[in-house]
Every structure is written in C-alpha cells, then in structure tokens.
Amino acid sequence: MAKIISIVNQKGGVGKTTSAVNLAAALGALGKKILLVDIDPQGNTTSGYGISRKNLAATSYELLIGSCSAAQAIIATKFQGVDIIPSNINLAGAEIELAVMDKRETLLKNALATIQENYDFIFFDCPPSLGLITLNALTASDSFIVPIQCEYYALEGLSQLMATVRTIKRLYNPYIELEGVLLTMYDGRLNLTQQVVAEVKNFFPKKVYATVIPRNVRLSEAPSFGEPVIYYDRASRGSESYIALAEEFLKMN
Secondary structure, three states, X not given: OOEEEEEOOOOOOOOHHHHHHHHHHHHHHOOOOEEEEEOOOOOHHHHHOOOXXXXXXXXXXXXXXXXXXXXXXXXXOOOOOEEEEOOOHHHHHHHHHHOOOOOHHHHHHHHHOOOHHHOOEEEEEOOOOOOHHHHHHHHHXXXXXXXXXXXXXXXXXXXXXXXXXXXXXXXXXXXXXXXXXXXEOEOOOOHHHHHHHHHHHHHXXXXXXXXXXXXXXXXXXXXXXXXXXXXXXXXXXXHHHHHHHHHHHHHOX
16 A cells, blocks of 8 residues: 655745656666656646646546546656656646535545555645645645755745644644655755754754755756656766665655
C-alpha cells in the first residue's frame, strides 16, 4: 500500500515542482514504483516529464470532479518506475466546482483508493495556495514535505501552512505528519544561507533533511527538455543532490 505524500508550500518559487519531478525520478531509478499526481493548474510537473498538456484525455481535473477513474488518468512515463496523473489549465477553475460538491475535501483520497496498492509512494505536486485542491491533497496524505528556499523571506507564510495542517489534522486527517523540510536553492558561500538554515532548523527541529538542493544550471535546464535532471545530466550537482535525497528519504521510510 503506497505511502501518500504532499509536496506543499503556498509560497511560489521555492522548488516545489522541481523537487516533485526529481525526487520521484530518483526513487523510481532506485527501484521504487512511484505515482506522481500533478494538481497544480500550471502543469509544470506534467511538462517536466515530457508530456504535452494539450489534448490530454484525462487529468487530475477530471479525477477531482469524478468524470474519470484514477486508472483512466494514469500515464506511464518513459522514465523508470514513474507513472503520472497529468494536469493542465482546466484545473484552474476546479475550486469553484469543488465548493458545491459533497465531501469535497475527500475527493482525491477516495479517487486514489482504487490504485494505492499498485505503488510504493504517491506524491502530490500541490499548487502554491492553501485552497480546496491543497486541502484535498493533505486530507489524502500520510505526510507532507515542505521545500523552503534559502532566501530572506524563507519562513514567511509557513506558520499559516502549519496552522492549516493542524486544522486538517483536527477535522479530516488525524494521521498526517510532517515528513521533512527540504532546503532548496542552497549556496553555502552566503552568510544569508547559513542564517536561513539555522532559522529553519529552529522552526522545524529534527525535521530538516541533511541533503540540500543547490542552485544548479542543469536543474533549471532539464524541464525545458522534458526530463528529470538525473536523465538530463546524471553527473550534475542537481542530479547528485536528488539521488542523495531519495536515499535519505528511503532510510526514513
């Protein structure tokens, strides 16, 4: 039975999609069976796996509103061990439709129940907001990973995220736990980076991954070629970091 994990931060530009794409690929390459569910209307996780967002027969939008099953929405990628439920701009209006549906917070959880036993891990790439789509992901998840960029406003908004999780824990999902905090866009030469790392470790004691994700040109280039970085440039620092993260993640699971 798959462990379900949301990759979430309502702040944009923190490396959330980069981490979803590349952690999933690294775990797949290590022999795990992964389902990556793109629930961000921008669909960058989908295109990061070389899948065109046009003319998709079924996406996470259809899955959420109940017009297709999880099995119908799954696409097998060309990368080892990774399947994906894609997303496109249709998802942008889903919040309005979901608002009037019964048991709207458990739609994703119920939709994935039929295929959960087929995978080791299921990851949600959440949108940069705390709306109904993210609520669905966190209600369905066993745990969540928070990517945080090593920049001045790193912890801004995180108290709001944690308050939202506490509410979800109380009302919908008593079992959800923080999986880990991932430091991204790391540059160890900067004093600011060291200050942010200390602040994050103080905010999340014992929950910060030892592996950090550096600023890396190859990591930035890989999505435009529709490949996770471990396939685009295996020897790059970005690739080595996500492989190390996958290994650290597996030790904890």
